[in-house]
Amino acid sequence: MLLKLAWRNIWRNKKRTFITMFSIVFAVVLSILLDSVKKGLLDKMKENVVSFYTGYIQIHKKGYWDDKTLENSFDWQPELIDNLERNKSISLAIPRLESFILAASEKYSKGCMVVGIDPEKESSVTSLAEKITKGNYLLSSDKAVLVTEGLASYLKLDVNDTLVLIGQGYHGVSAAGKFPIKGLIKFGSPDLNKGLVYLPLKESQRLFAADNKLTALVLSPTRTDKVKELVHSLQLELTDDYEVMNWQLMMPELDQVIAGEKAENVIFQVVLYLLIAFGIFGTVLMMTLERQYEFGVLIAIGMKNFRLSTLVVLENVLISVLGAIGGIILSIPIVFYLFSYPIKLGGKLAEAYEKFGIEPIFYFSMAPRVFYSQGLVVFFLALFLSLYPFIKIRRLEPVSAMHS
Amino acid sequence: MNNLPPVIITEDLTKVYDEGAIPVKAVNQVNLQIDQGEFTALVGPSGSGKTTLLNMIGGLDRPSSGKVWVDGKNLGAMKKNQLIDFRLHNIGFVFQAYNLIPVLTARENIEFVMLLQKASKKERNHRVLELLREVGLQDKMNNRPDELSGGQQQRVAVARALASKPKFVLADEPTANLDSKTAANLLDIMSKLNQEEGITFIFSTHDQRVIDRAHRVITLVDGAIESDELIANASDHIESV
Numbered sequence: 001m002l003l004k005l006a007w008r009n010i011w012r013n014k015k016r017t018f019i020t021m022f023s024i025v026f027a028v029v030l031s032i033l034l035d036s037v038k039k040g041l042l043d044k045m046k047e048n049v050v051s052f053y054t055g056y057i058q059i060h061k062k063g064y065w066d067d068k069t070l071e072n073s074f075d076w077q078p079e080l081i082d083n084l085e086r087n088k089s090i091s092l093a094i095p096r097l098e099s100f101i102l103a104a105s106e107k108y109s110k111g112c113m114v115v116g117i118d119p120e121k122e123s124s125v126t127s128l129a130e131k132i133t134k135g136n137y138l139l140s141s142d143k144a145v146l147v148t149e150g151l152a153s154y155l156k157l158d159v160n161d162t163l164v165l166i167g168q169g170y171h172g173v174s175a176a177g178k179f180p181i182k183g184l185i186k187f188g189s190p191d192l193n194k195g196l197v198y199l200p201l202k203e204s205q206r207l208f209a210a211d212n213k214l215t216a217l218v219l220s221p222t223r224t225d226k227v228k229e230l231v232h233s234l235q236l237e238l239t240d241d242y243e244v245m246n247w248q249l250m251m252p253e254l255d256q257v258i259a260g261e262k263a264e265n266v267i268f269q270v271v272l273y274l275l276i277a278f279g280i281f282g283t284v285l286m287m288t289l290e291r292q293y294e295f296g297v298l299i300a301i302g303m304k305n306f307r308l309s310t311l312v313v314l315e316n317v318l319i320s321v322l323g324a325i326g327g328i329i330l331s332i333p334i335v336f337y338l339f340s341y342p343i344k345l346g347g348k349l350a351e352a353y354e355k356f357g358i359e360p361i362f363y364f365s366m367a368p369r370v371f372y373s374q375g376l377v378v379f380f381l382a383l384f385l386s387l388y389p390f391i392k393i394r395r396l397e398p399v400s401a402m403h404s
Numbered sequence: 405m406n407n408l409p410p411v412i413i414t415e416d417l418t419k420v421y422d423e424g425a426i427p428v429k430a431v432n433q434v435n436l437q438i439d440q441g442e443f444t445a446l447v448g449p450s451g452s453g454k455t456t457l458l459n460m461i462g463g464l465d466r467p468s469s470g471k472v473w474v475d476g477k478n479l480g481a482m483k484k485n486q487l488i489d490f491r492l493h494n495i496g497f498v499f500q501a502y503n504l505i506p507v508l509t510a511r512e513n514i515e516f517v518m519l520l521q522k523a524s525k526k527e528r529n530h531r532v533l534e535l536l537r538e539v540g541l542q543d544k545m546n547n548r549p550d551e552l553s554g555g556q557q558q559r560v561a562v563a564r565a566l567a568s569k570p571k572f573v574l575a576d577e578p579t580a581n582l583d584s585k586t587a588a589n590l591l592d593i594m595s596k597l598n599q600e601e602g603i604t605f606i607f608s609t610h611d612q613r614v615i616d617r618a619h620r621v622i623t624l625v626d627g628a629i630e631s632d633e634l635i636a637n638a639s640d641h642i643e644s645v
Contacts, residue, residue: 001516001519005505005507005508008507008508009507011507012506012507293503294503294505297499297503298505299488300462300464300491300497301491301492301497301516301517301520301564301565302488302489302491302492302493302517302520302521302568303488303520304485304488304489305484305485305488307520397465398464398465399459399464399465
């Protein structure tokens with residue numbers, strides 16, 4: 001009965017109901033777009049670095065992350081990798097040998113990171129093979145390198161050109177080598193794109209005279225939402241010779257950027273919903289005040305104040321939820337279009353973004369949370385704003401209401 | 405009127421409004437006894453306290469002092485929700501401005517009170533149709549109040565007041581907005597219900613047509629009872645007021 005009455009009541013003043021609903025629709029669409037682009041950007045930022053490079057968890061020799069030198073490498077132990085891969089929470093453990101080195105062409109040189117990888121395993125975790133923009137992906141037996149586009153462009157090199165690597169190997173021995181470029185790769189993260197060279201693991205161990213050495217084991221967890229628990233259990237499982245780090249520990253800056261952006265988004269949405277809240281409250285106020293006489297009559301004929309309050313809350317929730325649903329429905333095709341065709345920035349704006357290490361593309365997220373969370377916000381906002389009529393009607397006396 | 409104890413008793417009933425600078429006694433020490441089945445009119449000039457007295461008898465307003473006993477219950481001793489329940493099951497109200505729920509049809513307006521009483525669907529259907537027949541609005545049952553004339557709306561309001569099978573019906577100027585024919589028709593219906601079902605009716609009214617039908621006319625002046633007469637024809641009486 002209450003629902004039927006509430007439904008009919010909200011259509012008593014169609015204009016007002018529509019205006020209120022449209023304001024909610026507008027707020028929800030705007031909020032969804034904001035949330036979607038922010039989540040899309042942050043997810044992409046995380047994906048670019050975490051999924052495509054560092055991985056969610058790494059195991060190093062203790063102290064390596066604070067002092068990233070080959071002296072802090074550890075011996076390749078097949079049984080360690082086997083043990084890790086037997087863990088049901090880990091789908092794959094991939095070996096890496098990483099060190100800084102000077103990359104040079106005939107006229108130019110630049111410091112970069114050389115990453116020795118197992119090409120097959122690496123690609124199954126970081127999808128490295130899919131990032132080839134020119135040339136071919138590596139094989140384990142290759143004596144060639146993959147170079148990021150940014151670095152190749154800086155060095156004025158292309159596929160099949162020779163890259164010279166000069167630096168220091170294990171125990172300070174001289175490391176130098178000439179490698180043909182087998183392929184160019186492109187990372188979303190501008191920072192990564194400027195300075196990475198991939199070599200097959202064996203070749204990198206030979207280059208750095210670090211036979212059988214690794215600097216990291218990158219783990220691919222089966223559930224990315226359980227990373228912290230997995231890190232904790234691995235810390236207990238492994239000896240003190242190793243350190244187990246999740247991506248937040250390895251890249252606290254990225255974690256902080258993500259947290260900061262999320263907080264910034266919340267502030268935007270709070271301001272947006274605050275404006276909308278005034279609109280909804282205006283309607284709530286009008287609906288409550290102009291019906292005092294009617295409320296008095298309803299109480300007089302036997303409707304309890306609590307039921308009457310519930311009726312008015314229901315009316316507010318109905319208007320708000322209808323607006324929220326409308327907003328969600330309207331935003332789905334818009335977000336889907338932007339998800340399919342992200343906004344690519346150009347010119348100086350793109351350069352500015354790249355300078356800050358951010359990919360100059362606005363990605364949008366289609367995650368269900370982006371949509372339903374707005375519905376929930378509006379629902380709770382309506383409930384909160386209904387407190388005023390709820391309390392007012394609870395105190396209402398029939399005669400004073402009819403006199404007002 | 406009969407040997408049964410009175411169903412409504414007021415003891416020194418007083419209502420003072422002190423919202424302004426000077427407190428106003430709307431009802432001043434009214435002592436009244438009303439028997440079951442009475443068809444009583446409260447008359448008096450505007451501001452004489454008719455509606456205030458009616459509201460206190462109906463438990464809509466609380467007295468400043470004094471007591472109201474309705475059907476053996478001291479309304480002043482009841483808590484808010486007890487009072488609402490008491491009204492729901494014992495008292496039907498008819499207002500001057502009809503006060504139907506605008507978004508419900510005639511049928512739904514009548515049924516509404518029974519829904520509050522949690523009556524079964526079968527019982528509701530039976531009673532609503534019976535009342536619609538009683539007030540002669542079977543053909544308008546699916547019309548909303550704005551699709552009904554004033555008289556039709558007031559007939560729905562009477563049916564709504566009777567839906568809960570109350571012992572009392574309190575009507576505040578029920579015919580004030582109706583033409584003669586409609587008013588007569590409405591009074592016929594209420595008079596019939598009074599005689600056939602023994603429902604006690606108390607009217608607050610200025611309307612000669614209502615006074616003509618009343619068995620008892622209580623005249624209020626400045627919140628106090630000036631006269632209380634059992635009369636067959638109150639026309640002469642209203643002249644004196």
